[in-house]
Amino acid sequence: MIYLFQLVNGIGLGMLYFLLAVGLSIIFGLLHFVNFAHGAFYLLGAYLVYDLTERGLNFWAALLVAPIIVAGLAALTESVLLRRIYHLPHTFHILVTVGLALMVQELVIILWGPVGGNVSTPGALSGVLILGDFIYPQYRLFVIGLTLVLAIGLWWLLEGTRLGAVVRAGSESIDMVSLLGIDIVRVNTAVFALGAGLAGLAGALAAPIRGVEPFMGVEALGIAFVVVVIGGMGSYTGALIAGLLVGIVQSIMTTLWPEGARLMIYLGMGLVILTMPRGLLGRA
C-alpha cells in the first residue's frame, strides 16, 4: 500500500516536472534559446501564490493570477531583452539568463526575505480521500487531475491549432515560416510567455505541497534539465514520459532511501546518457 501511495505521489510530482520542463523544451525547439532563467519563473509562480494568499486572496484566484503575471513578465523580458540576443552564440544566452535568474532570486529575497514560508492548502481540498485502505490527500489528486487536463490541452494546442502548426514549423525552419508571412516575432514572444507561464503554474501548484524558499528555482532548473536530457530536447512526449519517470523514481526512493531520493534521479540521468546519448525521444 505504501508503494501505491508513493506511485500516486510520483505521478503528481512527475506531472509537475512535466509542466516545468515542457516549456523549456518548446522554447528551445522554436527559438534555439537556452533559458537558464526557467527555474526563476517557477520560483516566481510559487512566491506569487504565497504573497497573494498572504494578502487574503482566495487560493484559486491566486492560482489563476500568478501564472498570468509570470507569463506577462516573461513576455516583457523577451521583447525588451532576450529578442536582441537570439543571434548570439549559446554562451551569451546562458550568460544573460543566468544573470536574470540571479536577479530574480535576489529580488525574491529582498521582497519576501531569505527564509521562505508555507502556503496552506485550500479549504475545499485540505481533506483526504479514503478508498478502503488507501488514504490520499485531496489536493494532490487535484494537482494530478489539473495537470492531466493541461497536458491534454497543451497537446491539442501544439497539434491541433494554427499556433501549434506555426510552432512546429518554426522548429524546423524559422526563416521559412517568416517568409510565409507569419509574424514570427510575436509567435516567439507568445511561446516564450507560454513556456514561462507553465513553469510559473508548476511553481504555484507545488507551493502548498513543498512550501516556498528562495533557492527552489535552482533546484527546479536542475530537475527541468534532467527531464529534458532524459526525454530529448524539443519533444513533448519525451518531456511527459521523462517527467513521470523522474517523479515516480524520486517518490519510490523516498520510501526506500529517503536521503538518496534526489540523488537517484541524477544517477538515472547518468545511466540514460550512457546508454542512450540522445535521450529517450531526442532528435538531434
Added chain:
Amino acid sequence: MRAAIMNRASLHFVLAALVAIALPLFMRSGTLASEVLIFAMAAAACNLLLGYTGLLSFGQGIFFGLGSYAAGLTLLHTSLPLGVALVLAAIAGAVVATGVGWLSIRRQGVYFVMLTLAFSQFFYFLAYTFKDITGGDNGLLNIPRPAIGPFSLGGSWAYYAFVAVLFLLVFAALQRVASSTFGRTLLAVRDNEERARAIGFPVRNFKITAFAISGAVTGLAGALHALLIGVAPLSNIEYHMSESILIMTIIGGTGNLFASVLGAGFYVIVSDLLSSIWPRWLLLLGGLLIVVALFMQKGLWGLLERLVEALPMGRKSSIKSSIESPIPPESEGRGI
C-alpha cells in the same frame, strides 16, 4: 604593435606576478588576498575549458568542493603532510573531472552545459546525503593547517605567501599547457571541431584531458580554500560555486589566462566590499552579467585592451597592430 604585445604569454605571467606582489601592499586582510589567488586558479582552470576548448562547464564547483573535502579528510583523519593532502585533492579533482567530462562530452552544445549542471546537482546531493563523511550542512570542521617543513602557515600572510607561490607555479603550468601543441589543438577544436576531427585529432581524448587538467587545478584551489577557512563547507560543492567560478571567468574575459585573474580579483574584492554594505549585491552582479554579455563580450581584459589602445602615446602604432608580424625586440618597451 600594442595588441601583439598585449597577447604575449610572458606579459601575462609578469602581470600575474605583479598581482601576487601587489595584493599584500594594497589589502589589509591576508585571508581576502589569499582568496583572490585561490579563485584566480579556479577561474584560470575554468578558462582552459571555456576559452581554449569552447566547453562551458557548470561543473567546476564539483571539483572545487571535492578538493576541499579530499584535503580536509586527509588532514583530519591521517597524519600525512600538507603537500600530500594537496596532491590528493588535485588527483580527486582530476579523476572526477575525467568521469564528468567523459560522460558530458557525449552530448554537445546546450546539452553539454545542461549535463554539467545536472552533474553538479548530483555531487551536491551526494555530499549532502553522506553526512557522516562530509559533515552535511555543517561542513567538515576544524581542518588543521600544518606547517611545511620549518615554515609555519599559521599567520594569514604566511599562508598567503604559500598560496602565491603555488598560484604562480600553477599559472605558469597552465600557460605551458595552453601554448603547447596540445593547447593549440584545443583552440582548433574550439574553432572548428569537425575539421579538427577530420584532420585526425582524437578530439574526445583532447577534451577529456582538458577536463582532467582543469579538474586537478580546481581541486587544488578547493583544497587551498578549505585550508584557508579551516572548513570544507557544503557551499563549496553547491551550484552557486560553479556559477561563481564561471562568472569570474566570463567577467574577466576568455581570451587569455591572466584575464581570469582579473575576473577573480574583481569578483572577490567587489563581493567583499558590497556584501558588507548590501547583502543582496548579487542582484547587481546579475545585471552586470547581462551588461557583459551585451556590451563587453571580451570582459575586463577587453576593457583593459581598449584602455591601452587609447593611451595617447604612439597612437599610430596601434593601427599596425592588425598585421600579425613578429615584434622586433627594441619595440617591446614602448608598447606597454
